[in-house]
Amino acid sequence: EGLWLFEFKENERLMERVKVQAGLWCYKVNNSGVGLALRCMPTTRSDMRLDPEVLYPHETTIWADRLVTDTSGATFVRVQGTKGWLFTTRDGEETLTRVPRLQDGCVASTSSSSATLPIAEVRNLAARYGWSEVQYNAESRVIAFTRMSETNGRMRVNVYYTTGTVGTSLNHPIDGPGQMFRRCTSLRDLEQIFSNPRVHTERGYKRRRNDPL
Incomplete structure (x- = not known):
């Protein structure tokens, strides 16, 4: 039957519902020197990195197909073709820079039946x-x-x-x-x-x- 979690415990809310957006967004990694490593869930925690580690160097272009904004306003994106997540900011610093469509070769189709490779x-x-x-x-x-x-x-x-x-x-x-x-x-x-x-x-x-x- 799978595993379960609880939203409330002793009248205290332990989980918040967040909105997940589906689409296609282009970003560039903005974390000079170290890049960004995929997390197994929408979080900045280092202990939640994927194993084996998947690292995207600084200025690498990534495509995201899911976007989540938590209750604190932090935004996380799931990298297309993976089960891993990256974060757009950490400690007030931008770690992913949004790239407008039609810029730097970032062109993509939102149709699931057709893939466009920039x-x-x-x-x-x-x-x-x-x-x-x-x-x-x-x-x-x-x-x-x-x-x-x-x-x-x-x-x-x-x-x-x-x-x-x-x-x-x-x-x-x-x-x-x-x-x-x-x-x-x-x-x-x-x-x-x-x-x-x-x-x-x-x-x-x-x-x-x-x-x-």
Whole structure:
């Protein structure tokens, strides 16, 4: 049946209802030197960090899909594609800076059926994991990157940034050359692919062999 909590005890209120907003908001981490670590709930407490720790360096762009303001006025956001939370202020200092839409490549669709991957952030993620840009086609809305691997040879990732579709092309040690197509609903999904092109996003994929991207 699960676990339960109580709102009142001996006529004393122990819990307050807070409003949770759903949407899509763009922020940049504003915590020079240390960045921000995800919490497992809306709090600033250091002992509530996720384990293993997920750290966002200073000036990293993040997307939030939930926003909570507690009774003290503090605001917390859930990072899209994760179960973790960050805070916009701590001890009176701003830790997350809101980025207006259409600024710095921060463009996103609020439709759950369509994911938009901001070009600037796609390039940042690719560079972080050692990928080199080899193609950009504004008409086809695709940007492509390659990277060499000792086991897979020359790998290629095609990012269709308006739909969230990502195609990877690499050599499988048993099956040989092949492709995989996946749907990314967040930048975190894309980061997993740049980190490990074989990763499955659990949102469906299909492979076609010997058919270049």
